[in-house]
Each structure stands twice: as structure tokens, then as C-alpha cells.
Amino acid sequence: MSEVPGDAVERAQVLRQTLEQHNHAYYVLDAPIVSDAEYDQLIGELEAIESQYPALRTPDSPTQRVGGTAIAAFEPVRHAVPMLSLGNAFEDEQVLAFDQRVAQTLRGAGQLNGPEVAYFCELKLDGLAISLRYERGVLVQAATRGDGQTGEDVTHNVRTIGSIPRRLAAHAPQTLEVRGEVFMGQADFEALNQAQAQRGEKVFVNPRNAAAGSLRQLDPKVTATRPLRFFAYGWGQCSEPLAPTHDQVLDWLSCLGLPVNQAEHALVQGAQGLLAYYREVQARRSSLGYDIDGVVYKVNDLAAQKTLGFVAKAPRFALAHKFAAELAQTKLLGIDLQVGRTGAITPVARLAPVFVGGVTVTNATLHNEDEIARKDVRIGDTVVVRRAGDVIPEVVEPVLALRGSETKAFQMVSQCPVCASAIERPPGEAVARCTGGLFCAAQRKQSLIHAASRNALDIEGLGDKLIEQLVDKARVQSLADIYGLTAQELAGYERMGSKSAQNLANAIAAKREPPLERFIYALGIRHVGQSTARDLARSFKTIEQLMAANQEQLLAVPDVGPVVASSILRFFEQSHNREVIEGLLAAGVKPQAPELGRGQSDFAGLTFVLTGTLPNWTREQAAQAIMAAGGKVSGSVSKKTSYVVAGEDAGSKLARAQSLGVAVIDEAGLQRLLGAPE
DNA sequence: GGGCCTCGAGATCA
DNA sequence: CTCGAGGCCC
Numbered sequence: 001m002s003e004v005p006g007d008a009v010e011r012a013q014v015l016r017q018t019l020e021q022h023n024h025a026y027y028v029l030d031a032p033i034v035s036d037a038e039y040d041q042l043i044g045e046l047e048a049i050e051s052q053y054p055a056l057r058t059p060d061s062p063t064q065r066v067g068g069t070a071i072a073a074f075e076p077v078r079h080a081v082p083m084l085s086l087g088n089a090f091e092d093e094q095v096l097a098f099d100q101r102v103a104q105t106l107r108g109a110g111q112l113n114g115p116e117v118a119y120f121c122e123l124k125l126d127g128l129a130i131s132l133r134y135e136r137g138v139l140v141q142a143a144t145r146g147d148g149q150t151g152e153d154v155t156h157n158v159r160t161i162g163s164i165p166r167r168l169a170a171h172a173p174q175t176l177e178v179r180g181e182v183f184m185g186q187a188d189f190e191a192l193n194q195a196q197a198q199r200g201e202k203v204f205v206n207p208r209n210a211a212a213g214s215l216r217q218l219d220p221k222v223t224a225t226r227p228l229r230f231f232a233y234g235w236g237q238c239s240e241p242l243a244p245t246h247d248q249v250l251d252w253l254s255c256l257g258l259p260v261n262q263a264e265h266a267l268v269q270g271a272q273g274l275l276a277y278y279r280e281v282q283a284r285r286s287s288l289g290y291d292i293d294g295v296v297y298k299v300n301d302l303a304a305q306k307t308l309g310f311v312a313k314a315p316r317f318a319l320a321h322k323f324a325a326e327l328a329q330t331k332l333l334g335i336d337l338q339v340g341r342t343g344a345i346t347p348v349a350r351l352a353p354v355f356v357g358g359v360t361v362t363n364a365t366l367h368n369e370d371e372i373a374r375k376d377v378r379i380g381d382t383v384v385v386r387r388a389g390d391v392i393p394e395v396v397e398p399v400l401a402l403r404g405s406e407t408k409a410f411q412m413v414s415q416c417p418v419c420a421s422a423i424e425r426p427p428g429e430a431v432a433r434c435t436g437g438l439f440c441a442a443q444r445k446q447s448l449i450h451a452a453s454r455n456a457l458d459i460e461g462l463g464d465k466l467i468e469q470l471v472d473k474a475r476v477q478s479l480a481d482i483y484g485l486t487a488q489e490l491a492g493y494e495r496m497g498s499k500s501a502q503n504l505a506n507a508i509a510a511k512r513e514p515p516l517e518r519f520i521y522a523l524g525i526r527h528v529g530q531s532t533a534r535d536l537a538r539s540f541k542t543i544e545q546l547m548a549a550n551q552e553q554l555l556a557v558p559d560v561g562p563v564v565a566s567s568i569l570r571f572f573e574q575s576h577n578r579e580v581i582e583g584l585l586a587a588g589v590k591p592q593a594p595e596l597g598r599g600q601s602d603f604a605g606l607t608f609v610l611t612g613t614l615p616n617w618t619r620e621q622a623a624q625a626i627m628a629a630g631g632k633v634s635g636s637v638s639k640k641t642s643y644v645v646a647g648e649d650a651g652s653k654l655a656r657a658q659s660l661g662v663a664v665i666d667e668a669g670l671q672r673l674l675g676a677p678e
Numbered sequence: 679g680g681g682c683c684t685c686g687a688g689a690t691c692a
Numbered sequence: 693c694t695c696g697a698g699g700c701c702c
Binding site: 679680681682683684685686687688689690691 | 693694695696697698699700701702
């Protein structure tokens with residue numbers, strides 16, 4: 001390092017600063033200060049200095065934008081604060097309902113000053129969500145959304161995106177996670193496709209997929225040639241206190257050098273303000289120059305956002321108002337029947353390929369036989385197909401005017417198309433089910449596919465084609481058998497060479513100690529989804545205790561009612577289900593009890609009661625913190641109470657908690673649960 | 679559900 | 693070299 005002359009160090013620093021300014025002017029402000037040639041000359045000079053003195057080549061240097069070396073794989077990244085999804089609305093009524101719910105909650109909490117709620121409005125860009133992590137102002141990591149908790153490291157590619165600063169302004173906080181959307185403009189997309197076609201390479205079907213594909217390149221040099229853009233719309237972890245409102249925080253992000261789509265933002269009052277914004281954006285949608293699939297509304301006041309809290313995976317303070325789905329007409333070629341994990345028989349429409357909503361649709365669900373009858377859809381009909389952004393394509397109705405004489409009405413079968421068991425449809429229910437249970441190969445396969453899936457045990461490399469083979473060859477009957485598979489025997493299956501087999505064997509071994517909630521969810525108990533599985537894991541701590549639970553204990557779990565409870569009891573009553581679990585435990589699978597402390601701040605499904613005087617917090621502050629983490633605060637202790645937080649001079653509530661056997665913690669205990677500050 | 683990228687199996691060719 | 697499978701994005 002000492003060999004680098006001081007003037008080179010200085011010159012490199014000046015060049016870097018100048019280049020970052022030009023980048024900002026060009027990409028963020030869309031107002032270049034210098035010509036491309038001048039820019040190239042500057043970057044060339046910096047490049048020369050850096051190659052002469054490699055010690056000066058820092059990862060945040062503008063020269064590194066063109067792309068470093070290819071990586072071997074996308075590493076998982078755990079988000080410090082989860083990346084949530086948003087609730088959706090398609091109709092005005094849903095927006096009115098959202099506003100009413102918000103207003104009511106805030107009025108109840110005394111946080112509504114004035115007659116209407118103040119909302120922040122923005123465009124919902126059609127790209128992919130990204131989280132950028134800055135430490136001491138330097139971009140250190142970029143990750144995709146993933147399942148919201150854990151995404152993939154795409155730092156190498158994100159560094160090549162011009163509008164994403166590699167270094168923030170000097171007053172940047174110690175740590176800052178910025179959330180935003182990576183996307184591609186329509187003109188850039190067209191130009192890219194033209195260039196791709198000229199080179200004889202594949203053209204992309206729409207800007208979103210082009211952007212997504214560009215970010216999933218192993219070699220950042222490819223990404224560097226793709227015209228990707230970025231707008232910040234939110235944040236995760238931040239080491240400094242934030243301004244009190246959403247718009248102010250975004251202004252601050254903008255001052256730090258991040259691109260924020262301020263020209264399209266609006267602050268409005270109440271539901272009518274939201275709808276007016278929606279209409280105004282809708283009218284200008286085609287002239288924006290980039291794809292959007294709707295608009296997003298957020299309660300502007302951050303304290304109010306905290307009060308509103310979260311449901312499952314989405315904040316209650318925000319709503320995505322999506323544009324109406326696109327429609328198209330095509331021919332219904334046939335109706336296939338699919339047998340699901342629970343035996344549900346779903347009719348699926350096979351369609352003549354048709355381009356709608358940015359993709360080519362060939363399949364669409366028809367839900368159930370009543371829906372087919374209600375819509376009077378017949379095989380051979382010309383039908384209207386609907387598809388909106390991320391919504392699964394749907395057959396809306398037949399075009400009766402175009403109905404020929406060759407149409408055929410759909411007839412539900414009476415036997416399972418896979419195992420020939422009787423099909424039952426309980427009165428009052430819409431779905432017909434195969435009664436074969438795990439005797440039915442389709443149900444066995446589907447339950448295994450479910451168990452291996454990303455939200456359940458997340459066994460990479462165990463896809464549906466392989467499961468199909470394993471079940472057909474009778475090698476695998478139940479989940480427990482999966483853990484007995486060796487690399488050696490796996491290598492004997494179709495499309496499984498020694499490499500794939502070893503990878504899968506490793507993936508299976510790596511999931512031998514799954515979190516209990518994933519284990520429970522993987523079992524595929526009817527009515528037990530991810531969030532119920534989590535509640536059950538928290539309440540019972542071990543699979544043995546869950547299996548031994550009676551109706552009363554199950555009903556004491558938050559959000560578990562009679563239907564869910566009896567479904568769980570019925571599941572564990574069946575000996576083959578118990579055998580599967582025993583087999584799993586015998587195979588060395590050890591579900592891990594949930595850890596509530598240690599930095600985890602997800603209280604969904606937990607109810608707290610505060611009593612007595614806490615040493616450092618007012619009751620109000622403690623309640624705020626609990627609700628911000630997704631928990632509920634209640635006034636009285638019952639069996640459903642998860643924790644009683646007791647301070648000094650706690651009275652009858654503490655006594656009642658003790659008599660009911662409810663866990664009692666003090667303020668320090670609560671802070672541990674909330675995840676003590678890092 | 680559809681589109682994208684990557685990995686690796688398996689075919690093909692030299 | 694091609695292409696199917698799997699994983700990930702919306």
C-alpha cells in the first residue's frame with residue numbers, strides 16, 4: 001500500500017467522486033452533466049490508475065460497475081427485517097373497506113387527527129423487489145425477496161445497475177436496508193430485444209421477465225449490458241431513528257442519493273383521495289414508459305403504521321390496488337382432472353395458446369364442477385380468459401355467440417381417475433374428493449411434493465418428476481422413506497446422475513433438523529397452513545405434545561377454532577399418520593422447537609397482557625412494541641394469553657396468570673422476546 | 679400459471 | 693450440444 005503515490009490516491013478519489021456525481025445525474029436525475037465521451041474518458045483514467053495500483057481498486061469503485069467475476073451460486077441471505085407482501089384490491093369497494101378499517105383502528109387508538117386518514121400513494125412497478133444493504137454508506141449486499149425471510153444474494157449483479165449508488169451521501173446511517181423495485185423501461189426492453197434478435201439470441205417476452213432474468217445471471221458482465229433501473233420505495237433495518245412520516249423518509253432516501261420516483265408520488269386524504277389517485281394514474285398508465293400493475297397506498301404516519309400492525313405476511317397499513325386483469329378469447333380444447341394433496345379433484349382447462357397479460361396461457365383452473373355449470377362452459381367453446389400480473393389465469397365465461405354445434409358438456413367422474421376410489425362430495429361443499437387417502441398414488445405424490453416444497457421442509461432437488469418416479473417404483477410410500485434415500489440408489493433414477501444424486505442426498509441430510517413449524521406444515525394437515533403451523537409450534541414446542549393434545553388444548557391456541565382442532569385430532573387419530581411421524585423420528589429427523597428470543601421479532605398469533613408498572617417503559621410503549629412486532633395486547637388474562645408481562649405491584653392479573661399456568665415475564669423478558677437491540 | 683436461468687444428464691460427434 | 697428438471701420471480 002505504501003508504494004502507491006499520494007497523488008494517485010488523491011486523483012482516484014476525485015475521479016470516483018466525480019463519476020458518482022455523473023452517475024447520479026444520469027441515472028437518478030435523468031439529467032446528464034457531461035457527454036458520454038467525457039464520462040468514458042474519466043472512467044478510462046480511473047481504470048488506468050486502478051490497474052497500475054490494484055490496491056486502489058475498491059469494491060465500491062465506479063469501474064466495478066461493468067461487472068466483476070462470475071459467481072458460483074446464489075447464496076442465501078437472511079433479511080434483517082422480513083420483506084412482506086401486500087394485500088390486494090381490485091375493486092373500489094375493497095379500497096373503501098381498507099380505508100374504513102384503517103380509520104376505525106386509528107380512531108380507537110386516538111391517532112386520527114382530522115376527519116380522514118392521510119395516505120401516501122405510489123406506483124406499483126412491475127419488476128422485482130430487491131433489498132439493498134448499506135453499511136457506513138457503502139452498498140455491501142443486495143438480495144432478492146425470496147420467501148420474505150431469506151432471499152438470494154445478487155450483489156454482483158446489482159452493482160452493475162447504474163442508478164443504484166454504491167456509496168451513499170456522507171450523512172448516511174451506520175446500517176440501512178433499502179427496499180425497492182428493479183425494472184426495465186419499455187423502450188429499453190424493445191431495444192434490448194432488437195439487439196438480442198440481431199445477435200441471434202433469445203428475445204424476452206416482457207420487460208419484467210427480462211429484468212428478472214438479468215438479475216439471475218451468474219456473470220455480472222451480462223447483467224451490466226442490460227438496461228436495468230431502480231426505484232426505492234421502502235426500507236428495512238435502519239440504525240438511525242426515522243422521520244415521522246413515510247414521505248419524509250423517502251425524501252431522506254432521495255437525499256442520500258437513492259432514486260425515488262417522487263414525480264409519481266402523492267399525499268391524499270381518505271378513500272376518495274385514494275380512488276382519485278388511482279384513476280389519474282390509470283389514465284396516464286400507457287405514457288409512463290414502464291410497466292406498472294397498479295398503485296400502492298400506505299398510511300403516511302409511521303406511528304399509525306405501527307399501531308395497525310400486520311396480518312400473517314402483509315402489513316395492515318398498506319394496500320396494492322391493482323388494475324383490472326387483461327382479457328382474451330381462445331378455444332377450450334378439453335378439461336383435465338387433477339387430484340390434489342387432500343384428494344380434491346380440480347378440473348383444469350386445456351386452452352389453445354393465447355397471449356394475455358404478458359404471457360401465453362395454455363392452462364387455466366376451472367375451480368370445480370359447480371363453477372363450470374354456473375358459467376355453462378363446454379368443451380369446444382370459445383372462452384374468455386383473464387389474467388392479471390401475478391394472478392393465476394382463469395376462464396371467465398363462454399362466448400355464447402360463437403358456440404358451435406360440436407360442444408360437449410363437462411361430466412364429473414364418479415371414480416378417481418388415478419386410483420379408482422369413489423369420489424365423494426359432501427352436501428354443501430363445492431369440491432369433490434377422492435376417498436382413497438394415501439392409498440391414492442396421486443395424493444401420496446402431492447403430499448410429498450408439498451412436504452418437500454419451499455415453505456415446508458424445503459428440500460432442494462426433490463421435485464415432482466423425481467417424486468413421481470419414487471412413488472411409482474414404490475420406493476417411497478411416505479415422507480419418512482425420503483430420509484432413507486442414499487446417493488447411491490438415487491443415482492439409478494431417470495435424469496439422476498451421480499452429481500444430482502449426491503446433491504439431493506446432501507439436501508435431505510441438511511433438513512434433518514427442520515423448525516417444528518415447517519415440520520408441522522409439511523405434514524399437510526387439512527386447515528393447517530403456514531401460519532397455523534407456526535402457532536401450533538409455539539404453543540406445543542414438540543411434535544409429541546402436539547400429537548397428544550386434546551380438543552381443549554388445541555382450542556386454546558390462537559386462531560384455532562373447532563374446525564381446525566377437529567381436523568388436527570382426526571389427522572393424528574389415523575394410525576398411518578402416526579406411523580409416518582414415528583418413522584421420521586426413527587430416521588433421525590429432529591424438529592426444532594421455535595426460539596422466541598434472539599432477535600426474532602415476530603409476535604403473530606401471540607397475545608400479551610400487561611400488568612403492574614414496568615421499570616423503563618410505559619404501558620403504552622410496551623403495547624406499541626408488541627403490536628409493532630405483530631402481537632396482540634389484551635386487557636384480561638385467559639387461557640389464550642401467551643404471556644403476562646408483570647411489573648412492580650402487579651395485582652390480580654398476575655395471580656390469575658399463575659393459577660392458569662400462563663407464562664409470566666418481566667420487562668427484560670419482553671425485550672428479549674422482542675430481540676434485544678443489536 | 680408462465681417465463682427465466684442454471685445445472686447436469688444423456689446424446690452426439692470427433 | 694441439447695434439453696429436461698428444478699428453483700425462483702411475479
